[in-house]
Structures are given as C-alpha cells and as structure tokens.
Amino acid sequence: MHLFSTETYIERRKNLKKIMKGGVLLFLGNEESSSNFKDNWYPFRQDSSFLYFFGLDVPGLAAVIDIDEDKEIIFGDELTTEQLVWHGDQPKLADLARAVGVAQTLPWKETETYLSKASHRKIHYLPPYRPENCLKLMHWFHLRIDQIPLHVSEDFIKAVARLRSIKSEEEMVEISKAVNQTVQLHRKVMQLARPGMYEYELLGLVNGEALAGGGGLSFPPIITINGQTLHNHHYGNKLEQGRLLLADFGTESAMHYAGDITRTFPVGKQFSASQKEIYEVVWNAHRAAIEALKPGVRFLDIHLLACKQLVEGLKTLGLMKGDVEEAVQQGAHAMFFPCGLGHLMGLDVHDMEDLGEAIVGYTDELKKSTQFGLKSLRLGKELAKGQVLTVEPGIYFIPQLMDSWQAQKRHKDFINYEKLEEYRTFGGIRIEDDFLITANGSTILGEPLETSPQELESLR
Structure with missing residues (x-):
C-alpha cells in the first residue's frame, strides 16, 4: 500500500478539526462492487476523501473523527481464516491505522453502536454516491433514500473542499507522475495510430500501458473519430x-492522483486545410486561456475569454457573424462549444465532483448559470495558488444540435447555418493540458506534449 508520511494524515485531520470545531465527522470508505455476480468484482477504488484523511486503500472501512470527545477511530474487520485462503495474508487493521496516525480500531459492527450513542450530537456526513453507502446511512439514521441529501452536512463539504483544493508539494509529486505518464502515453498513441486500425486497439494500448505503469486510468478513455x-x-x-x-x-x-490530457490529430499524416483552420482556432483559445490563469481571477471569466476567442476565429471562417461580446453573452457560441473550459483535478479527475459543483466550483455569491453550455462549466470561482486544473477548449460540429437550432432559427443573427452545413461530418477538436496555479500565474504540468499543428504532423 502506498502512503504519505504518518504526519501528513495527522496534520490533515488536525486542520479539518480546526475548521469544523465540533461534532462527529463520519467517513465512509468504499466496498468491493460486483460486476455480474457477487465475487466477480470491478477494480476496487477507494473514496477519495477517505484516502485524503485516512490513506487506507482497503475496502470495507469507515472512520469517525469525534471532535467533541477527541477520538479518531477506524472501523473494519480482519479477514477470517477462510477468507485468507482466497485472499492471502493481509496487514492487521491496527497496524494500518497506526501507519496513518490513528490509535483506535473497532470491528465493523461497532460503527452503528458508536453512531447510535452519538445521535444526540451533530453527526456530519458527505454526499454518498455508492448505493451500498446510501443503504448504510438509511439504516443507521432511519432515513428514506430521498431524505439522505437533506441531512448531508454543507459545513463538512465546505471544509473538505477547502483543504483538498490546495495541493501540497507531496501531492504535486504524485500528480506530476500521473501527468508525465499520461503525456508519454498520448505521444505513443499519436505515433502509432494508423488508418485501418480500430479505436479499441488504441484503447487496449492505453489500458495496458496505464496498468503497466503501476497505477491505472483516471477515467474511461475517449478515443474516437466521432469527437x-x-x-x-x-x-x-x-x-x-x-x-x-x-x-x-x-x-x-x-x-490515485490523476492526469487528464486531450489531443486531436489527423488519422492520416496531415490535417486537411479546413481541419487545420478549425484546429488553430481552438489552439488560439487554448493559449489565450492559459495566459490568463493566475490567482484571484475567476475561472468563469477565463472561460468567457476562451469563448470570445473561439467566436473571433469562427467569424474569420464565416461560421459565425455579428458582435462577439453579444454572441457569447447570449450563448450562441455553445453551438460549437457546449461545455466548460476545464475543471479542478487531484485525487479525482473531476476533483471532488461527488461533493457537488455548487460548493466545490462556485461560491455562495457566484452561482452556476442555467444557460445551455455555460451551465456545464464545473469551475467558476476565483483561482487560488496551489490549485490544479485543466484547460480544454474545443469546437464540435454536432449534427443533432445543428438541426435543432436551425429549425428554431436560434441565434440566426450569430450563426451562419448555410456555411455550417459544410461541416456536418467534421467531428470535433479538443486540446487539453493540466496546470498548477502559482503565486503569479500558472505552470503547465508534465513534460510538454506536442500541441501545434506542425508538431502533431511531425509525429504522424
């Protein structure tokens, strides 16, 4: 098992207790999850907040930080002799707990007993996303499934998000490992892809190389000619x-720290003239957004800057028209860019998405938009030193969206539908890299990966 120092986990929990001040903080680890019958499991993935504060990449655990009584406890069961026959000898739970600075462990069944005794006090829990953890909360707190979100602790979510958002030096070492391996694997895909291959052949390469690197994939890959x-x-x-x-x-x-990169390149040796034109529009938006990254700037504003850059480029190509500012304000650009510019990244590729975008990516004052396209921006609030995020502008020609908007004559003052028809089978282009926000700007993570049209063609 891979762990940071004992002191790291002690310090993280200490900082959490300072913010929360009182109550019982409940952490639910994940269990093994069956794919098609009980003992045929998906690869195990521990809950990221459990990993952050308790470090143990082991199924079947829960933990509490009882601030009022100054206790930290990990709940779980040792393997029985019969289980050891199938799974082999495992470290004792008490030894694992000591490695992350927790002195007390109790059998799993004691979780319910402890929470029952603490029921007169405030028990905080995070939003569950696994059905088995929903069932536990229903049973322990006598709730219906629809009542669980009503009892989630917003204070707890905000405290966890505040701590996890800013990456430490040792976290950056792990993120850099992931990003560098991601870079190497992208370069290999860009060198090996050939006409006549199938997408799944490249998927197999990506899966195999990720596992061979000692980790895995941070999310299901997208490898497609239908971008x-x-x-x-x-x-x-x-x-x-x-x-x-x-x-x-x-x-x-x-x-379990993530990398996330996107490149779009020709299946043949070179871009066509129209492909290169669209690619350069995306590339210009990508560079403009990167230059704007720095603490104190709202990512929402960087997203809108990138949108304006896209509209400027699309106007040059005759696909859009009219006033750039007004086109973006009304959301006309979302025909081509119906998603957000990027997201936080760390222990999750969309970091802390299970805690809710409204808190992780926005503030009490800055709410998510309801406008098509802009509502898909996961991160809007001001950037801060120590955050890690992606920048991933794109242009997408989506036939169903084209037909729907044209039939409605939607944004007809900004979109040249006649010209747009020429791009019906074009596909999509996205360029994505990962960045650390620094004191005065940002630093790209990982070894720089080929990006310009000329660089990509040289690899092909």
Missing part, C-alpha cells in the same frame, strides 16, 4: 484516412 460526442465511450469504429482522432484520457498514480 463531436463529448463523452464518447464507443470504440468500434475503424480509423479512416481524412478523419480526425480525438484522444482524451489520463492515468492515475498508484496513490
């Missing part, structure tokens, strides 16, 4: 000359 579909997890298409291949994937380190 206009934002989260495309179909891998059955043959790579064809003249098409673009969009590859969006990342690895995670053995400690």
Whole structure:
C-alpha cells in the first residue's frame, strides 16, 4: 500500500478539526462492487476523501473523527481464516491505522453502536454516491433514500473542499507522475495510430500501458473519430484516412492522483486545410486561456475569454457573424462549444465532483448559470495558488444540435447555418493540458506534449 508520511494524515485531520470545531465527522470508505455476480468484482477504488484523511486503500472501512470527545477511530474487520485462503495474508487493521496516525480500531459492527450513542450530537456526513453507502446511512439514521441529501452536512463539504483544493508539494509529486505518464502515453498513441486500425486497439494500448505503469486510468478513455460526442465511450469504429482522432484520457498514480490530457490529430499524416483552420482556432483559445490563469481571477471569466476567442476565429471562417461580446453573452457560441473550459483535478479527475459543483466550483455569491453550455462549466470561482486544473477548449460540429437550432432559427443573427452545413461530418477538436496555479500565474504540468499543428504532423 502506498502512503504519505504518518504526519501528513495527522496534520490533515488536525486542520479539518480546526475548521469544523465540533461534532462527529463520519467517513465512509468504499466496498468491493460486483460486476455480474457477487465475487466477480470491478477494480476496487477507494473514496477519495477517505484516502485524503485516512490513506487506507482497503475496502470495507469507515472512520469517525469525534471532535467533541477527541477520538479518531477506524472501523473494519480482519479477514477470517477462510477468507485468507482466497485472499492471502493481509496487514492487521491496527497496524494500518497506526501507519496513518490513528490509535483506535473497532470491528465493523461497532460503527452503528458508536453512531447510535452519538445521535444526540451533530453527526456530519458527505454526499454518498455508492448505493451500498446510501443503504448504510438509511439504516443507521432511519432515513428514506430521498431524505439522505437533506441531512448531508454543507459545513463538512465546505471544509473538505477547502483543504483538498490546495495541493501540497507531496501531492504535486504524485500528480506530476500521473501527468508525465499520461503525456508519454498520448505521444505513443499519436505515433502509432494508423488508418485501418480500430479505436479499441488504441484503447487496449492505453489500458495496458496505464496498468503497466503501476497505477491505472483516471477515467474511461475517449478515443474516437466521432469527437463531436463529448463523452464518447464507443470504440468500434475503424480509423479512416481524412478523419480526425480525438484522444482524451489520463492515468492515475498508484496513490490515485490523476492526469487528464486531450489531443486531436489527423488519422492520416496531415490535417486537411479546413481541419487545420478549425484546429488553430481552438489552439488560439487554448493559449489565450492559459495566459490568463493566475490567482484571484475567476475561472468563469477565463472561460468567457476562451469563448470570445473561439467566436473571433469562427467569424474569420464565416461560421459565425455579428458582435462577439453579444454572441457569447447570449450563448450562441455553445453551438460549437457546449461545455466548460476545464475543471479542478487531484485525487479525482473531476476533483471532488461527488461533493457537488455548487460548493466545490462556485461560491455562495457566484452561482452556476442555467444557460445551455455555460451551465456545464464545473469551475467558476476565483483561482487560488496551489490549485490544479485543466484547460480544454474545443469546437464540435454536432449534427443533432445543428438541426435543432436551425429549425428554431436560434441565434440566426450569430450563426451562419448555410456555411455550417459544410461541416456536418467534421467531428470535433479538443486540446487539453493540466496546470498548477502559482503565486503569479500558472505552470503547465508534465513534460510538454506536442500541441501545434506542425508538431502533431511531425509525429504522424
């Protein structure tokens, strides 16, 4: 098992207790999850907040920080002799707990007993996303499933988000490992992809290399000639000359810190003239957004800056028209860019998304937009030194959206629908890199990966 120093976990919990001041903080680790029958499991992935504060990458655990009684306890069971036959000898839970600075462990069944005795005090829990953890909360707190969100602790969410948002030096070492492996793997895909291959052949390469690196994948890869579909997890298409291949994937380190990079390149040796034109529009927006990254600037404003850059480029190509500021304000650009510019990244590739974007990515004063496109921006608030995030502008030609908006004559003053028809089978382009916010700006993470059209063509 990979762990930071004992002091790291003690300090993290100490900082959490300072913010929360009182009550019982409940952490639910994850269990093994069955894919098609009980003992055939998906790969285990521990809850990221449990990892952050308790470090133990082991299924079947819960923990409490009882601030009022100054106790920290990890709940779980040792393997029985019969289980050891199947799973082999495992470290004792007490030894694992000591490694992360926790002195007390109790059997799993004592979790309910402890919470019952503490029921007259405030018990804080985070939003559950696994059904088995929902069932536990229903049983322990006598709730219906629809009541669970009503009892989630917003103070607890804010405290966890505040601490996890700013990365320490040792966390940056892990993130850099993941990003560097991601870079190497992207370069390999860009060198090996050929007309006549199938997308799943590249998926197999990505999966194998990620596992061989000692970690795994940080999310299901997107490797597709249909890049206009934002989260495309179909891998059955043959790579064809003249098409673009969009590859969006990342690895995670053995400690589960993520990388996330996207490149779009020609299936053949070179971009076509129209592909290069669109690519350069995205690339210009990418560079403009990167230059704007610094503490104190709202990511919402950087997103809008990138949108304006995209509109400027699309106007040059005759795909958009009218006033740039007004087009972005009304959301006309979302025909081509219906998603957000980026997201926080750390122990989760969309960091802390289970805690809720409204708190993690926004503030009490800055609320998420309800406008199509802008409502998909996961991060809007001011940036801070120590945050890690992605920047990933794109242009997508989505036939269903084109037809729907044209039938409604939506944004007809800003979109040239006649010209747009020429791009119906174009696909999509996205460029994505990962950044650390520094005192005065930002630093790109990992070894720089080829980005310009000329660099990509040289790799092809």
